[in-house]
Amino acid sequence: MSVPAIVFCASAPSGVCSSPHYSCQIGSSHGLPDYELNSRLPASSTVAAASSVSGQKPMLGGLSCLFSLPSIRYAPSAATSSFTGGDDLGSLWHDRSDELGSSLSYSPYSSSIKGRDLSPVSVFQGPGSCSGSIGMAVSCSSRSPPCLRSSREWNGGDLRVGRERLFNGFVRNASSCLDYDSTSFPMAGGGGGIDVEEFAFSVEEGLGELGYEPYAREFLSGAQSRHKIFNEEFVKKAFYEAGKAHRGQMRLSGDPYLQHCVETAVLLANIGANATVVAAGLLHDTFDDSFVTYDYISRGFGADVADLVEGVSKLSHLSKLARENNTASRTIEADRLHTMFLAMADARAVLIKLADRLHNMMTLEALPMVKQQRFAKETLEIFAPLANRLGISSWKEKLENLCFKHLYPDQYKELSSKLLRSFDEAMIASAIEKLDRALKDGGVSYHVLSGRHKSLYSIYTKMLKKKLTMDEIHDIHGLRLIVKNEEDCYTALDIVHQLWPEVPGRFKDYITHPKFNGYQSLHSVVLNEDMLPLEVQIRTRDMHLQAEYGFAAHWRYKEGDSQHSSFVLQMVEWARWVVSWQCETMNIDRPSSFGDADSIRPPCPFPDHSDDCPCSYTKQCDHKGPIFVIMLENDKMSVQEFPANSTVKDLMVRVGRATERWPAYGFAVKEDLRPRLNHEPVSDSTQKLRMGDVVELSPALPDKSLTEYREEIQRMYDRDFTVSQGNWRS
Numbered sequence: 125m126s127v128p129a130i131v132f133c134a135s136a137p138s139g140v141c142s143s144p145h146y147s148c149q150i151g152s153s154h155g156l157p158d159y160e161l162n163s164r165l166p167a168s169s170t171v172a173a174a175s176s177v178s179g180q181k182p183m184l185g186g187l188s189c190l191f192s193l194p195s196i197r198y199a200p201s202a203a204t205s206s207f208t209g210g211d212d213l214g215s216l217w218h219d220r221s222d223e224l225g226s227s228l229s230y231s232p233y234s235s236s237i238k239g240r241d242l243s244p245v246s247v248f249q250g251p252g253s254c255s256g257s258i259g260m261a262v263s264c265s266s267r268s269p270p271c272l273r274s275s276r277e278w279n280g281g282d283l284r285v286g287r288e289r290l291f292n293g294f295v296r297n298a299s300s301c302l303d304y305d306s307t308s309f310p311m312a313g314g315g316g317g318i319d320v321e322e323f324a325f326s327v328e329e330g331l332g333e334l335g336y337e338p339y340a341r342e343f344l345s346g347a348q349s350r351h352k353i354f355n356e357e358f359v360k361k362a363f364y365e366a367g368k369a370h371r372g373q374m375r376l377s378g379d380p381y382l383q384h385c386v387e388t389a390v391l392l393a394n395i396g397a398n399a400t401v402v403a404a405g406l407l408h409d410t411f412d413d414s415f416v417t418y419d420y421i422s423r424g425f426g427a428d429v430a431d432l433v434e435g436v437s438k439l440s441h442l443s444k445l446a447r448e449n450n451t452a453s454r455t456i457e458a459d460r461l462h463t464m465f466l467a468m469a470d471a472r473a474v475l476i477k478l479a480d481r482l483h484n485m486m487t488l489e490a491l492p493m494v495k496q497q498r499f500a501k502e503t504l505e506i507f508a509p510l511a512n513r514l515g516i517s518s519w520k521e522k523l524e525n526l527c528f529k530h531l532y533p534d535q536y537k538e539l540s541s542k543l544l545r546s547f548d549e550a551m552i553a554s555a556i557e558k559l560d561r562a563l564k565d566g567g568v569s570y571h572v573l574s575g576r577h578k579s580l581y582s583i584y585t586k587m588l589k590k591k592l593t594m595d596e597i598h599d600i601h602g603l604r605l606i607v608k609n610e611e612d613c614y615t616a617l618d619i620v621h622q623l624w625p626e627v628p629g630r631f632k633d634y635i636t637h638p639k640f641n642g643y644q645s646l647h648s649v650v651l652n653e654d655m656l657p658l659e660v661q662i663r664t665r666d667m668h669l670q671a672e673y674g675f676a677a678h679w680r681y682k683e684g685d686s687q688h689s690s691f692v693l694q695m696v697e698w699a700r701w702v703v704s705w706q707c708e709t710m711n712i713d714r715p716s717s718f719g720d721a722d723s724i725r726p727p728c729p730f731p732d733h734s735d736d737c738p739c740s741y742t743k744q745c746d747h748k749g750p751i752f753v754i755m756l757e758n759d760k761m762s763v764q765e766f767p768a769n770s771t772v773k774d775l776m777v778r779v780g781r782a783t784e785r786w787p788a789y790g791f792a793v794k795e796d797l798r799p800r801l802n803h804e805p806v807s808d809s810t811q812k813l814r815m816g817d818v819v820e821l822s823p824a825l826p827d828k829s830l831t832e833y834r835e836e837i838q839r840m841y842d843r844d845f846t847v848s849q850g851n852w853r854s
């Protein structure tokens with residue numbers, strides 16, 4: 125059966141999400157979520173160690189069978205039975221992800237999955253040059269982010285061919301009637317655009333194909349009731365494709381896998397992501413968990429969606445590597461990983477990965493305790509900081525609170541029971557209303573008046589850091605007012621102090637005396653009617669932009685002492701800018717806010733950053749480094765930093781492998797003996813390294829063993845020589 129044609133709404137607005145969405149409700153902000161429990165396990169693939177070691181040139185044949193060096197191999201095929209097990213069963217190379225459930229268990233009707241390509245996916249395919257792939261309108265221009273690349277430039281051809289081959293071998297003729305022949309989608313017209321005329325997709329028909337999956341219709345209508353974007357044809361089509369790709373796959377909890385895809389997409393929709401991102405969210409696991417190919421998605425949904433799905437896949441693989449190696453527990457490497465994740469993928473792919481992780485964290489309970497902890501640790505070290513860097517504070521808080529719950533359950537329980545009594549959402553709402561009225565009466569107009577209560581984890585870390593009790597934290601409830609000019613800041617402050625009494629000693633005038641990083645704002649702590657402290661921050665729009673996107677950006681303030689290179693700053697600011705323009709409601713996910721949130725966005729509308737924009741950090745595409753590279757040596761992973769334009773040889777020199785043996789055999793030796801770059805044996809030592817590359821090294825032999833091996837080989841050689849001489853003589 126071929127895939128039905130699709131109609132894409134010509135007018136389907138990208139990124140439409142009209143109603144402001146206050147998604148950060150009591151449960152999430154409190155850190156007292158009421159989450160459903162489920163989980164999944166990802167596919168497995170195997171890592172086989174192959175071995176050999178180099179010695180003297182003539183001996184290589186003998187050596188390769190004597191010693192063993194790790195070199196990753198892929199199981200040529202994997203039947204359904206190999207999909208069971210924990211995430212650790214997933215191959216080091218393949219477990220895409222979040223993998224909260226590394227076992228995809230298949231229901232009896234999962235006839236569609238007969239086998240599976242266990243090839244490494246895109247993260248191991250070498251990147252190409254910097255060519256922006258953010259959004260449709262952005263290419264490698266002066267406005268492009270420092271290190272974005274089109275995934276089409278990654279030499280991923282082999283993988284795709286491999287997948288297609290496998291697919292052809294198994295699925296096309298399989299009884300499931302699934303057909304992922306890429307020709308069954310009409311080619312997207314005009315260089316990746318979509319030829320609207322050619323597609324005619326009926327969701328009824330699509331659901332008909334999923335008909336025997338009774339939950340599909342329910343999931344779709346559930347998503348539609350939560351966000352209108354799920355009524356768009358493009359998104360419905362993605363839903364249908366995701367359903368088809370994951371047909372029969374279940375999570376550990378027993379829930380259909382499709383549910384995870386839908387929940388991931390709903391999270392994205394709720395922060396105002398557009399149809400492209402939501403569709404990619406629905407499809408985010410299809411490359412890794414089914415026979416769906418890049419080309420297939422590209423033809424059906426455009427290269428933009430396919431690139432995003434591929435980007436998520438890359439991030440998943442790196443995350444898996446980092447998790448297994450506990451890499452991010454080392455501060456420097458964690459910092460490099462944050463930078464690398466943002467630099468190697470479109471910021472929207474990071475967004476999807478974050479949504480994927482957030483839903484997996486919400487459903488962590490189905491995993492064994494030890495895995496819960498491992499995921500929570502990695503999430504706290506990598507993903508929450510990424511959400512922070514991207515400025516998605518509601519996700520950051522949810523992720524942190526969930527990690528807190530799993531990593532420090534006792535402290536979590538204690539603090540959350542105390543906070544249950546003190547969190548007061550209604551108090552914030554009524555304070556906002558009261559101040560709004562008073563400002564109007566006082567003739568002060570403003571851009572935005574918002575409120576938040578501090579998250580559980582943020583309170584916990586502040587107590588630890590500043591050695592305070594909970595009662596000594598004064599900003600558990602806070603208001604922020606953004607006014608038109610500096611004078612209004614002081615007028616508004618007077619109004620605040622007329623409404624509520626000041627807590628002595630808590631007023632700070634960072635306008636007259638800015639912080640060393642340029643941060644400006646007025647801060648005051650007041651006591652409300654119930655004598656609860658309320659922190660009020662008052663600033664102008666420019667001060668706010670500086671505090672969100674500029675040198676004094678909140679993410680930097682939160683990261684504390686980290687010294688960021690200008691490259692990191694540029695990259696993060698670019699990513700935040702992309703996300704803030706792509707996600708319409710992201711900045712409105714406060715329990716309550718008044719005013720016009722659009723007015724406090726970065727001033728230039730995406731993607732046209734003006735050169736003189738004070739928030740523009742990204743001026744050029746071909747940044748001068750640094751580059752972060754994953755190095756795998758003796759099964760250990762590290763994240764190495766190199767200057768721009770470094771080569772494989774530079775890496776070998778750094779790790780002490782560029783001995784005289786190296787130039788001797790160059791790279792003309794057996795493939796198994798060469799270092800591998802993105803899984804391919806390196807044949808040219810001057811090959812440039814790029815952000816996110818993965819370099820595998822065969823282990824160096826300890827000197828002593830090397831001497832022994834050489835002696836052994838020499839003996840073998842002498843013996844052979846004697847025998848052959850003898851034979852010859854005889």
Ligand SMILES: Nc1nc2c(ncn2[C@@H]2O[C@H](COP(=O)(O)OP(=O)(O)OP(=O)(O)O)[C@@H](O)[C@H]2O)c(=O)[nH]1
Nearest residue numbers: 598599632639641643647671672676677678679681
């Ligand atoms: N974006 C940004 N926000 C800041 C910065 N410094 C302070 N803030 C905000 O201002 C709040 C209070 O900062 P301060 O008044 O300096 O307070 P403090 O001395 O750190 O101690 P507390 O009042 O106990 O929080 C913080 O919780 C932040 O929300 C900064 O450099 N950048």
Ligand SMILES: Nc1ncnc2c1ncn2[C@@H]1O[C@H](COP(=O)(O)OP(=O)(O)OP(=O)(O)O)[C@@H](O)[C@H]1O
Nearest residue numbers: 517574575576578582586602603604659660661678
């Ligand atoms: N008084 C406030 N009113 C509104 N939003 C605030 C207020 N204070 C902080 N925020 C925002 O709330 C979010 C969460 O901040 P969080 O409470 O974790 O840290 P913080 O209060 O800014 O810093 P710290 O914990 O060091 O005091 C951030 O986006 C921050 O900008």
